[in-house]
Amino acid sequence: MPRRGANEGTIRLRKDGRWEARVLVSGPDERRVRRSILGRTRASVRDRLRETLQTEAAGATPLASARLTVGTFLRQWLDDSVRPARRPSTFASYSCIVRVHLEPGLGHLKVVTLSPQQVQRFLNAKSASGLSPRSVAYIRAVLRQALGEAERWGLVHRNVARLAQPPYVPRRQVRPLDSDQARVLLAAIDGDRLEALYLVALGVGLRQGELLGLSWRDVDLQSGTLEVRQALQRVEGKLILVEPKSVTSHRVVALPTVVLEGLRRHEARQTQERRVARQWRDDPRALVFTTTVGTPLDGITVTRRFQALLARAGLPRQRFHDLRHACASLLLAQGVAPRVVMETLGHSQISLTMNTYSHVVPSLGRAAADRMDELLGRRMA
Numbered sequence: 001m002p003r004r005g006a007n008e009g010t011i012r013l014r015k016d017g018r019w020e021a022r023v024l025v026s027g028p029d030e031r032r033v034r035r036s037i038l039g040r041t042r043a044s045v046r047d048r049l050r051e052t053l054q055t056e057a058a059g060a061t062p063l064a065s066a067r068l069t070v071g072t073f074l075r076q077w078l079d080d081s082v083r084p085a086r087r088p089s090t091f092a093s094y095s096c097i098v099r100v101h102l103e104p105g106l107g108h109l110k111v112v113t114l115s116p117q118q119v120q121r122f123l124n125a126k127s128a129s130g131l132s133p134r135s136v137a138y139i140r141a142v143l144r145q146a147l148g149e150a151e152r153w154g155l156v157h158r159n160v161a162r163l164a165q166p167p168y169v170p171r172r173q174v175r176p177l178d179s180d181q182a183r184v185l186l187a188a189i190d191g192d193r194l195e196a197l198y199l200v201a202l203g204v205g206l207r208q209g210e211l212l213g214l215s216w217r218d219v220d221l222q223s224g225t226l227e228v229r230q231a232l233q234r235v236e237g238k239l240i241l242v243e244p245k246s247v248t249s250h251r252v253v254a255l256p257t258v259v260l261e262g263l264r265r266h267e268a269r270q271t272q273e274r275r276v277a278r279q280w281r282d283d284p285r286a287l288v289f290t291t292t293v294g295t296p297l298d299g300i301t302v303t304r305r306f307q308a309l310l311a312r313a314g315l316p317r318q319r320f321h322d323l324r325h326a327c328a329s330l331l332l333a334q335g336v337a338p339r340v341v342m343e344t345l346g347h348s349q350i351s352l353t354m355n356t357y358s359h360v361v362p363s364l365g366r367a368a369a370d371r372m373d374e375l376l377g378r379r380m381a
Contacts, residue, residue: 011045014038021049038113051157070114071107073155074098077146087242088235097142101126106143111156116163119143123164133167140166176326177202179333181315186258188313194305196259196266197289198323200226203259205327205345208320209233210249212297213241214288221264224255228346232287232296239296249346263288 011021021037037052039045078098082091105122106114119140126136144161151159177185182202189195200206206214209231218227228251230241244250255263266288273292274280281294289297303320310318324345331341 011042011049013042019045021045023049023052035112048157068111068155069107070109070111071103073111073150074102074107074146077149081149087233087245088240089233089242092235094142097139101139102143111150114147114156114160116160119161119164123167127167133169137166137169140164174322174325174329175316176322176329177315177318179330182326182330184313184315185310188309188315192309193269193292194289194302196262197302198306198309199259199262200255201320201323202327203256204253205324206253207231207245207249207324207346208299208302209242210244212287212289212299212302216267216286216288219263219288221260221267224257224260225252226255227252232299234299239298244346246346248343251343251346253344 010023011019014020018038018040019042022034023037024034035052037045037048039048075098078091078095082094086094105125106118109118123136123140126139127133131139140161144159147156147159147161150156185198185202189198192198197211200214201208201211204226206228210228213230213232214226214228215230218229220226228244228249231244231249232239233242234240235242270288270290274294277293279293287296291297299320306320306323307317310316328341328345331344332338
């Protein structure tokens with residue numbers, strides 16, 4: 001057996017064919033504990049051992065207990081980090097991923113010995129089971145966030161989920177309504193009870209949750225603006241109001257005249273519905289878009305009504321969210337600055353706006369070239 005090098009600690013070849021390094025480190029209770037580092041090659045174990053010794057020498061936070069499992073850590077992470085800081089729907093989504101996928105697949109393994117190879121095999125098995133690439137990528141993203149927190153807490157030296165290769169996720173082709181189809185839609189929704197809902201979605205690109213959570217106190221019909229301050233989401237079977245998706249989602253939006261007029265008609269219609277309703281459920285939130293008795297609208301119901309309306313109008317089937325895409329595409333096609341489109345939609349980065357609506361960029365390039373021809377042509381004439 002080869003002799004160990006200087007500062008390598010104790011490295012030996014186990015009977016199972018793996019290499020093992022044993023080293024004393026500071027435990028969570030500040031006591032010295034012996035930790036094993038396993039690997040398929042001597043070099044990989046040696047490198048990880050050196051990292052451990054360097055961390056110890058720098059006085060870094062102690063590693064997690066050798067007994068801490070991935071499942072136990074994930075539950076702690078959900079309670080300590082996700083629940084207090086994220087929206088209820090995000091917590092519910094992450095909890096589902098942990099319960100259904102991560103705990104059954106990786107929960108029994110130890111956090112400190114979890115390897116990129118184990119995570120990769122787990123992801124490959126999920127893909128082989130028939131899950132879509134997007135779903136598998138989401139599972140990896142949740143694990144990567146959790147282990148990123150473990151790394152910041154000093155429980156592990158590296159985020160092994162970040163080192164595992166995610167599946168290729170094909171970019172979804174966005175095919176929103178074009179200007180001619182948008183006019184057909186406007187004719188189809190004329191007089192519909194939710195006409196203003198569709199107008200706001202198409203005219204200023206609010207997300208469905210932002211629309212359904214919109215309050216009259218946040219709509220200024222005099223100045224022609226609205227403020228996005230909350231969103232409606234279904235969490236554990238109940239419709240609740242939550243904070244907007246991100247800091248940039250909280251925004252003030254100028255309303256086109258066609259949208260403003262639609263909201264004024266909607267306000268009058270809602271006032272009439274309140275008068276004739278046997279029992280209107282007055283809500284201090286005073287939502288703009290409600291049922292005929294004043295209760296919040298359910299997103300699934302709204303989407304079904306919208307798709308039925310599209311079918312009657314002879315328009316291609318769309319998700320309700322595609323009205324937001326149509327808004328952005330139409331604005332960009334009209335030459336509105338991408339920065340303005342980004343702020344209207346509440347995107348966090350302009351790259352997100354341009355990558356999502358890259359299909360509009362070729363026409364913008366042609367328009368820019370034509371304008372340059374007009375300018376230079378006049379100067380050269």
